[in-house]
Amino acid sequence: MAVEPALLLEETKVAKSRKVLIIFIGIAFAVLSCIAVGLWFFLGNDADERKAARAATQAQDAKVNDSREAFYVGMPRPFLFNLPGADRSRLVEIRVQLMVRGSDDDVLIKKHIPLIEDSLLTTFSGANVQALSSLAGKDELRHLALLSVQNTLQSVTGRRVVEKVLFTGFVMQ
Template identity: 55%
Template sequence: MAEESLQLEVKPAGKRPKWMMPALIAAAGVLLAVVVAIVVMVMSDDGSDGEREQVELNTPLTPGDALYVGMPRPFLFNLPGDKRSYLVQIKVQIQVRGGAAQDLVKKHIPLIEDSLLTTFSGSNAQQLASREGKEELRTQALMNVQTTLQGVTGKPLVERVLFTGFVMQ
């Protein structure tokens, strides 16, 4: 009988392709996202609140509903002070009542921006340093915007001018 020898060849471990590590990391990220999504769905309530909110959001607007129109960009201007100039940035939202007023205000945003910028740049740094001064500026801005819109639309339309961001440096 002939002896057959069985020889095993051991090959050194080859290098992994360069794409394998990023692919494994991406797969782990996707798996983690799926697990988090499942946990969030399980931990959330039965959704009855969401359905109730959806019904409330789909109800038609009445003229008494408060709506807000944000100015597309913040107002940025310089104010002279006693010893130096100050850079001021104000973010503004306009409160109106009803969808028709909201549509008209959106239509006249460039006119409103002009009125607000004129009002803001006419103030002084000492005035804006105090809370009372900011309130006075807000009131003055409201009156100027209402006057401007009254001349164009025949109605003041704006109920409040809100400062949602105010930086002075």
Template identity: 45%
Template sequence: MADDAVENEEAQGGGKKKMIIIIAAVLIILIGGGAGAYFFLMGGDEPTTEMVDGETLPGEEVEPEEQEAEEATVGDAFYVGMPRPFVFNVPGYGRDRLVQIKVQLLVRGGENDTAARKHIPLIEDTLLTVFSSSNAEKLSTNIGKQELRQNALEAVQKALEPIVGNSVVEQVLFIGFVMQ
């Protein structure tokens, strides 16, 4: 009986030690996570300064108006999705291939987004013309796909320039590409 009492005390003492270790580990994780979140969310509030040859010039801060004007010229990125994928045939060795391409357009600024959405039928026609003029050998390589993407961009910009007054589209993105 005395042995049972000693074993119970040791088991309870070991259980208490384990509980203390677990609580300490949880507290350390919570404190570390809180500190990390604080530094992540509160960091980056330092004023922007000019850099000359990799060195910051003290006292020469970029004016907020200049920074806002710079951001306004670049504009926010908008992605204009074509309502349906392009499906077309291309000639290939031995037989024609069926190709399906899902496209989105990258435009900058709200005005360009509105203009691109307004002229989706023209953009679709231009893209289908460019896509169907390709062949299966080119489309089976990455270089051929990049070339097709670049040709599509140039054609869309050329088609929109006379109507809108600027190139509107910055990139043509293939979000889905299947060739059978």
């Protein structure tokens, strides 16, 4: 059986056209891959740069806030409240001071003491005896008090004035 030359010629043309098609598909895949990697690289760096810039701005703001002198504003009266316990109610007394930065914030805090006292008393009266019996519970209450005061003053002053809430006296009977 002899193979006709016309069939051989046609098979070689088909084989060559398949090779050319595979080469073009490979080149197209490589080009699309390069474009995708380039876009990911350039767009990904912009997001990273924005995050880095935002972090740098926050760090700079923290340095500016830390560079001002710290003032401690004591609440005029201790907070006295009852907490229900498992076996009996407990009387709790907490003395509080607020740390602010700068004399302007010191004056601003003194102006809003009734609002701050209300916020703190609401926060303190929501605590429970078991939590206040441990150091971690006291730290959590201090953190909740800070957030409460900051959120209350944010709505009035437009910024966070209080940096820390400090318990200068804590008695539970």
